[in-house]
Amino acid sequence: MMKKIQLISLLTLMTLLSCKDKKVAEIPEQKETSIVNEDPQVQEITKKKITNEFSWDAISETTADIGVYPYITPPKGMLIDKNQSQSYEFDKLELFDGLHFFVLEGKVERMHIIMDGDKKWENYLFDKSISEYLKSIGAKLIFENxxxxxxxxxxxxNPNDIYKHMHEYYAGDVVNNPISMYVLKTANKxxxxxxxxxxxxxxxxxxxDFKQSIKKITADDILDEINNTGYATxxxxxxxxxxxxxADSYDxxxxxxxxxKANTALKISIEGHTDSTGNEKSNMILSKNRAKSVLMSLTDEGIEESRLKSEGFGQSKPIEDNSTEKGKAKNRRVELRKL
Structure with missing residues (x-):
């Protein structure tokens, strides 16, 4: 009888241990969590719902009088350094809201600010003046760090590529310095x-919006310019x-x-011009050869050589300032002058 009771007790103990192990196995594994970054700003960013891109729908329209472009001036006692500032009718800047980089295209001002007179730069005056003004006209601060x-x-x-991107999309050094980003929305801006x-x-x-301003130059356009001014550039x-x-110039x-071919009585002088890059003698030769190349391309298409003349003037007749890339580009030209 005693042996029977012991056997029953052993079986009961084994059943209880088996149930306990089963319950333990059913408890899901708890993964340890930790805060990666304790910066309050970073924590605030992580609370936001991450979307695919920045949305202007979340920006309220301002009804304040924002004035005229560029909508902001330096604080009193500070000036725009025109020698280090640039204006663009159509360019781009990149903005950052803490989650997304997004690019805006349009009219751009890149202003470098200096003190009026020989005074020490005042960071706090600059920051306080700018931030208070932008907030007063309804601009929203989307990033500050x-x-x-x-x-x-x-x-x-590599560093060169990084700085190239920075100079293309930012007015200041955002790799080494903090930056404040604001957006402003009106009913139509x-x-x-x-x-x-x-x-x-x-x-x-x-x-x-980008508007294409380049159009194909046609035979009629060239003839109209020659008839109106005596030559076409x-x-x-x-x-x-x-x-x-x-190849892109054969059109x-x-x-x-x-x-x-449409104006069989027309005779033209093909005149080549260069910018000031290089030396004067080589530019003269280059301009003559380029004008001759245009002449030969026309005779190859059946235009009688007796109706054509070619000449080169090198860098001797600039129409823009050769000290700028824009000026040099305009000086590199071919003129068709009516004979």
């Missing part, structure tokens, strides 16, 4: 601001330092041919 280096490092494979007291810069972008592209016409050559 230094952009994390792990994000800026993604702009390129979307405006972005980049503010950096450390870089002493203000970047302003007013969003506008064309920008025919050649290989750098050579007289070989690039212009075709239009010159059409004009000449």
């Amino acid at each position: 230094q952009i994390p280096s792990e994000l800026t490092q993604k702009w390129g494979e 979307k405006i972005g601001f980049q503010i950096s007291s450390e870089s002493k810069t203000i970047g302003v972008i007013e969003y506008t 064309l920008h025919i592209n050649f290989d750098t330092g050579k007289s070989r016409i690039k 212009i050559i075709s239009e010159i041919v059409k004009m000449m």
